[in-house]
Amino acid sequence: MTRAIKVRHVLAVLVTTLVLAPPSARADAAPALGPFALAPTPTWTGTWEGAASGTVPALPGATIRNVVHTSVGGSAARIRISNRLGTKPLQLGAVTVALQEPGAPSSPKAVAGSMRTATFGGAGTVTIPAGQDLVTDPVYLPIPADANLLVSVHTPTDSGPATYHRSAIQANFVAPAGDRTTEESGTAYTVSIGNWYYVTGVDVLGTxxxxxxxxxxxxxxxxxxxxxxxxxxxxxxxxxxxxxxxxxxxxxxxxxxxxxxxxxxxxxxxxxxxxxxxxxxxxxxxxxxxxxxxxxxxxxxxxxxxxxxxxxxxxxxxxxxxxxxxxxxxxxxxxxxxxxxxxxxxxxxxxxxxxxxxxxxxxxxxxxxxxxxxxxxxxxxxxxxxxxxxxxxxxxxxxxxxxxxxxxxxxxx
Structure with missing residues (x-):
């Protein structure tokens, strides 16, 4: 095989691989190396964590709006939802991500137009087995550094003890009844709590x-x-x-x-x-x-x-x-x-x-x-x-x- 043919063959393989790979795989891939290197692919980086510290009774039928603070920004986010310390399968009815209204760290209100629905393998609902975590699909929303995100989780049924982080030192919110995950105004979130429920990590893409x-x-x-x-x-x-x-x-x-x-x-x-x-x-x-x-x-x-x-x-x-x-x-x-x-x-x-x-x-x-x-x-x-x-x-x-x-x-x- 001549050198020109070899070059065309290698480039064809690279292009075919990138085209056929799903977006999530390309986002996680390492940058291409070697003489035919392409532009580096976007990578994921951790921006926030709240380690699981124990469990508390679940809030069946409620929606919890967790306020988390980014360290670095990116073009998308993915959320880690944890049932690591739970004893029963955790049923999630809906999860959303939005930007908190700037200058209002004790408010459940979202920036207008920033609300996004998180999915799991394309599905809006999912059940997480006891003892496990699950990471959402990429949520495409420009994520600023040094900003607050609202991660809202609706749990329609009693899934047993809720994995949580006890001492958030941050106001978080509960809407006592119904799926209020997409509500921008935050008016349904009438209860304030000092814990993070279920959410234990956020990664950003392309930082x-x-x-x-x-x-x-x-x-x-x-x-x-x-x-x-x-x-x-x-x-x-x-x-x-x-x-x-x-x-x-x-x-x-x-x-x-x-x-x-x-x-x-x-x-x-x-x-x-x-x-x-x-x-x-x-x-x-x-x-x-x-x-x-x-x-x-x-x-x-x-x-x-x-x-x-x-x-x-x-x-x-x-x-x-x-x-x-x-x-x-x-x-x-x-x-x-x-x-x-x-x-x-x-x-x-x-x-x-x-x-x-x-x-x-x-x-x-x-x-x-x-x-x-x-x-x-x-x-x-x-x-x-x-x-x-x-x-x-x-x-x-x-x-x-x-x-x-x-x-x-x-x-x-």
């Missing part, structure tokens, strides 16, 4: 971001202490910094924090060891994980008195991430002197764990949150300017200080 970073942690990462409906958690503040980077270094930010979560034991949500794959490694476009877990093991019941056990868990998490080509940044555990759970013995364990994080060589990089937020006059306490009053969590200023201390070069080198 200029180079991938995503997952913040895996407990209530400090979840945002306890920050302002309600303001998106001032430290991962949100990190996303604010990242959006100013060149596109080849910009990353979506996924918040996998769960209030009360532990590294070693199940409690509020599965342990970090058990949920690593579902909440971090399997998420879309993940390049790096920031790990801040362990304080609830030290101060909880039963308490973990052996820092070696925490070190072993860190090593396991890092090895599992590395096997997937994902880097891990270790974060030191922050002070909690003055909190009701504080004891000197527990403080000694915290300090020993932080020494391992800083000098143990376990992580690809380290962010020293402890050094940033502690009071120089008493290293067991956080600075009063960062303390919302419980001596454990952080107010908006403390959250920003934490995010500002992260070296962005360690995220997207």
């Amino acid at each position: 200029s971001a180079a991938g995503s970073v997952v913040a895996l942690g407990d209530s400090i990462t979840d945002g306890t202490g920050s302002s309600f409906s303001a998106n001032h958690r430290w991962p949100d503040r990190l996303a604010d910094r990242l959006k100013d980077l060149p596109s080849n270094r910009r990353l979506g930010v996924l918040n996998a924090g769960i209030s009360g979560n532990r590294l070693l034991l199940e409690g509020n949500g599965p342990s970090a060891l058990d949920r690593l794959d579902a909440d971090a490694l399997s998420r879309t476009g993940v390049r790096v994980v920031i790990l801040m877990e362990g304080i609830n093991d030290i101060k909880g019941t039963p308490e973990q008195t052996d820092p070696d056990a925490i070190e072993d868990a860190y090593r396991s998490l890092v090895n599992r991430a590395h096997s997937r080509g994902i880097r891990v940044i270790g974060a030191t555990l922050t002070p909690y002197g003055g909190h009701s759970a504080y004891t000197q013995a527990r403080e000694t364990v915290r300090q020993e764990v932080n020494t391992v994080v800083r000098t143990g060589g376990l992580f690809d990089a380290v962010v020293d949150f402890d050094a940033v937020v502690r009071d120089p006059a008493d290293r067991s306490r956080i600075l009063p300017a960062y303390d919302p009053g419980d001596h454990l969590h952080f107010n908006d200023a403390g959250m920003k200080a934490m995010a500002d201390s992260i070296d962005l070069a360690t995220l997207a080198p």
